[in-house]
Amino acid sequence: METRAFSLSLGEGLTLRGNWHADRTKGERQPILLFCHGFKGFKDWGSFPYIAEELAKRGIVTIRFNFSCNGVGESETHFDELEKFGRNTYAREVADLQALVEAIQANELxxxxxxxxxxxxxxxxxxxxxxxxxxxxxxPRVTGIITWNGVADVNLFDEKLRAEIAQHGVGYIPNARTGQQMPITRVVIEDVDSHRQEYDLLDKVAKMDQPLRIIQGREDFARLVKGADRLHAAAKNSELYWIDGADHTFNARHPFAGSTPQLEEAIRLTADFVHSRWT
Known part of the structure; x- marks a missing residue:
């Protein structure tokens, strides 16, 4: 097993940090998988390094990374850049993914x-x-997409928080794990509201030709459980797999205390999808 850290300078004081995992013994040619963390997530959260290693063992070169404005800086484990977190947008994260793919194509990693x-x-x-x-x-550079307990609607903020931001320019959400108050600024809301059609996930999956595998825990938040059904119903080419007993993190915790049957099933379903669509 081989793993290596990397960082990409994106300009404007932004850096994308990541790690790739590979096992050269698992095949002369292997597909690449990019693993995107979620809201208040980061590449070294709990099970994420383990997931990357397990996928690499299955012959998939796996890249886990921090979005440049996810709030986690050089420490790679603490939210020490809350100002950046407060202005993190979907537009920024899509640009990060574009920069990452361009770096892959240019052999920079x-x-x-x-x-x-x-x-x-x-x-x-x-x-x-x-x-x-x-x-x-x-x-055209993406062969397939997999969601793990993914959202079906990009708007994550309730009306109370939106009102607070409208009045003060910034609102706060608690991080139960760290005790921090995480800022959300007006630019985040404006990004969502000004791109309603562009960010319509149901419309996106309805029009895309690539295969989509939706992996969803039955014990996840009700909004996401319902959202999985909505994504699957809307998609042109999708598969929906339910994992019984799985919560939002597939029962894994931070700090990582070991794998779970639900997490192992998510890893298996991911590897099977990649290999079935790669060959």
Missing amino acids: DLPEVADKDKLFVTGHSKGGADAILFGAGN
Whole structure:
């Protein structure tokens, strides 16, 4: 097993940090999978390094990364850039994915020679599922998309928070794990509201030709459980797999305390999809 850290300077004081995982012994040519974290997530959260290693063991070069404005800076484990978190938009995250793919194509990540740069898959957990769809749908460089407990609607904010932001320019949401108050600024709301058609996930999956695999835990939040059905019903080419007993993180925790049967099933379903669509 080989893993390597990388960082991409994006300008404007922004940096995309990531790690790739590969096992050269698993095939002379291997597909590449990008793993997008969700809201208040980061590449080193709980099970994410484990997931990347397990997918690499199955012959998939896996890249986990932090979006440049996810709020986690050089520490890579703490929310030490809350100002950036407060202005993180879907537009920014899609631009990050574009920069990452361009770096892959330009050989800037020093990926192993087994990596098949023509076969990219994008996986996203929770809000990251929206990023995977927004970036991947109709993108000729993306072979397939997988969502893990993904959202079906890009608007994550209730009317109370929106009113607070409208009045003060910023609102706050608590991070139960860290105790921090996480800022959300007006630019985040404006990004969602000014791109309602462009960010319509149901419309995106209805029009895209690439295959979509939806992996959804039955014990996840009700909004996401219902959203999985909505995505599947709208999509032109999708498969919906339910995992019994799985909560929003497939029963894994941070700090990582070991895998779970539900997480193992999500990993298996992901690897099976990639290999079935890659060959």
